[in-house]
Amino acid sequence: MPHSLLQQHFGFSEFRPGQQQTIEHLLAGRSAAAIFPTGSGKSLCYQLPALALPNLTLVISPLLALMQDQLAFLHSKGIPAATIDSTQSYEQSQQVMRQVRDGEIKILMISVERLKNERFRNFIGQIPISLLVVDEAHCISEWGHNFRPDYLKLPHYRQSLNIERVLLLTATATPQVIDDMAAKFAIDPSCITATGFYRCNLDLGVEAVSPEQRLPYLQQHLDSRREQPAIVYVTQQQSAEQVATALKQTGHHVAAYHAGLEHPLRMRIQQQFMAGELAVIVATIAFGMGVDKADIRHVIHYDLPKSIENYSQEIGRAGRDGQRSECLVLANQANRSVLENFIYGDTPEQDSIARVLTEVSQAGPQWELMANQLSASSNVRPLPLRTLLVYLEMAGLIESKYSYYAEVKFKLKVTETELANRFQGERKHFVEALFASCQKARIWWQVDFEALYQGYGAERSRALTALDYFEQQGLIELQTKQMTEVYQVQQPLPPLEPVLQQLVQQFASKEHSEVGRIEQMLALLQTPECLSHALADYFGDSAAPQQCGHCSACRGDVATLAAVATPPMASPEQIAQWLAPLQQALVQHGWAYTPRIGARFLTGLPSPWLTKVKARQMPGYGQQEQQPFAQLEAQC
Structure with a gap:
């Protein structure tokens, strides 16, 4: 049956590696995991079973653009699929729910956050579900590069919705992450299919280029490859705009893409790129997960990737048609501090964690919270707050009951x-x-x-x-x-001081691990061995060739990235002058100033309290963004 469905609905005569065994596991009633490189056909592993299984297939996807791309493909194949998401009108979401209720929809795509919606859970609890699909499943692992705390609730949701089988999909998971995510869903090792990470059509290059040389180098590189589809990745929104403007001035059909743009504009830019009206996109990592364009010939990292996992995912968007494609990193250590500062900016302070613990201790046996209010009162950003709540659950202090x-x-x-x-x-x-x-x-x-x-x-x-x-x-x-x-709060609560220290240590370990990813990335870029082999080895793929012959290391062009001198730190007097308005504003709100808040302010990293006191409008905001966070914190 799988082969007939493959031919009938998808027009393919043969499965790609790994697809058939994954599909057969699911059709036999077993849960499965598929770890395939980006662009290797993971989606078919649920699209085909969805046609064969009697009831709804529910897909958890982390990104709206990814859902829209999948829906467009499914509709083109005549497969009834839909999404319920925040961009829809009331009438649109009601129509989708009616179609699901009437059995007219085979595949429903949602974000994991949708399952926190009381009304949606009431609705979906009445619908028989044959298969739960978790896309980007590495998000469930604390050891993954993109840990999303709400993913940890998925095994619970699966149980409460009585879903027989689960499919986990990811392109970027180390052996540790694969074991972790499979264990959370009790997936038998025999049902885990990994097809390897080596891509023989990707030419991997690393060029040691100083910050000042990058733009001329990029322009020259793209000038000799005009109108070939390319993605240029940068770290910050401001850089995306600046690089796109410079390329436009030299005649390239280019646009910047980042989270600071309005949603309709982002969608229009993406559609223009897909249609070939734009040849080059200069983007932050906000761009890419929803893009299934087969003929991207170049992926260029203007700034350092955040991690090896990010690098692998981003270069995986090149050459999905199997044709030779170039992946180039314009490497230096200039934005290393910026990458590290993002990590430090997400780590809550001890005082902030203590505020959350105080809320728990004062709640009694049942704690009701509104996440936005708790974020604002504790000065913990929303995503780290979700992580903190999960840590509290893992420690047994609280247990999520409902929302x-x-x-x-x-x-x-x-x-x-x-x-x-x-x-x-x-x-x-x-x-x-x-x-x-x-x-x-x-x-x-x-x-x-x-x-x-x-x-x-x-x-x-x-x-x-x-x-x-x-x-x-x-x-x-x-x-x-x-x-x-x-x-539900544990009664009686244990002494909170040891809990506080444990939580502080957990966040410190997470911070250390994330900074370590940057070190691993720098080591990979400078490896004297084959880049393709080193990349595959990181993900536990031992089948890649020792020498690929199509990377800069194999060509004898090994990059050496010298440490970059940061601009001199401002004088203590200047720092004190910049911090004075911030300290005054915090006092007016009854909040204590700490060196970490000062360092966040000077490096331009937002936090709930900084937003509340309108820190962006103060003269010192972001004035020291190039400085190493830890050194700056010591001066605050």
Whole structure:
């Protein structure tokens, strides 16, 4: 059956390496993992089984652009697929939910955050699901290069939704990460398929180029390869704009792409690149995961990649058609401090962690929190805060129970009596009790779930299901606000000081590990051995040739990256002058100044408190972004 579906729906006569065995595991009812290089056909491993399995295939994907790209492909093959995402209108998401409910959709793509949505969980819990697919599955591992704490909840969601089989997909996982992610889903080692990381059509080059030489070198490189599709990767948004402007002035069809651009503009730039209207994209890592363009001939790293995993993922976008493609790093150590500073900027301070622990200790047996409020009050950025909450769960102090909307309100599109009269017997009594428990304003009715439970004994879940049904029928307009997460707190709590020190150590270890990735990256770029072999070896692939013959090391052109002298640090008097307005603003809000906050301010790294005091408008913000964070912190 797999071969007939492959021919019928996808137009292929043969499977690529690894695809058939992965698909057969799934069709036999077993969970599986597929670790294939970027562009090697991982997606087919769930697209084909989705057609053969009786119920819905639910795909967890980390990026909206990735979902849109997959959907376009599936629609082109006549396969019914959809997404529910934040860009959709209310009517669009309702239509998708109706189609899923009616069995008209075979594949539904969502972000992992969607599963935290109380209304979505109510909906999806009623849908039979044959297969859960976790794309970019390395995100579930703390040892991965892109750890996303919410991915750790996926085994729990899989259990609560009663999903028989799971497929994990990734292109960038070391042996340690593969073991970790497979263990979390109890995947048998015999069902893990890794096809190797070696790409014989990619020419890997490293050129030691000083910061000042990079732009002329890049222009010369692209001038001799005009109109060949290329991606130029930079670290910062400002660099993307500057490099794109310079290339435009020399006649290249080029655009900058980064997270600072409005979503419609980003989509338009991506579409122009896909259509060949733009030859070159100068981008931060915000670009690429959703791009499945087969004929990208060049991937050039203008700045150092963040890690070997990032490098592998980014060069993997070149030459997906199998034709020779060039991957070039214009290497120096100039932006090493910038890369390291991003890592330091994400590490919460001891005082901030202590504030979160105080909240836990004061909560009693049940802790309700709104993540944005907790981030703002503790000065922990949203992603590290999610990591901190996961660490607290792993330590056994808290256990995630559920999340809900603090505010659920609706407005009637028919009269109260007309709506109630659509039902009979106990259902009618329930609808009347639901209305009676609401606080009524002129237009909006706000539901008091506690009053409903006390007066009628109806659970919150029943009320939400009813409101969703009313909305589907066009009887009400429903609004939900303020996501609240509920945790059960260990009783009694252990002494918190040892917990605090353990958490501080965990974040310090994570920080050390992330900085270590930069060291590994620099070592790879300077290896005297074959670059292709060294890259494959990092990912545990022993089948790559010892000498590929198509990398700069094999050509005898081994890069040596001299340490770059950073600009002189500002004088203590100048630093004190820059920090004075910040310190004053923090005092006015009742917050304590710390050297780490000062270093974040001077290196231009945002944090909730810096945002609150409008730090960007102060003269010293970002004035020392080239300085090593740790040295600057010592001066603050």
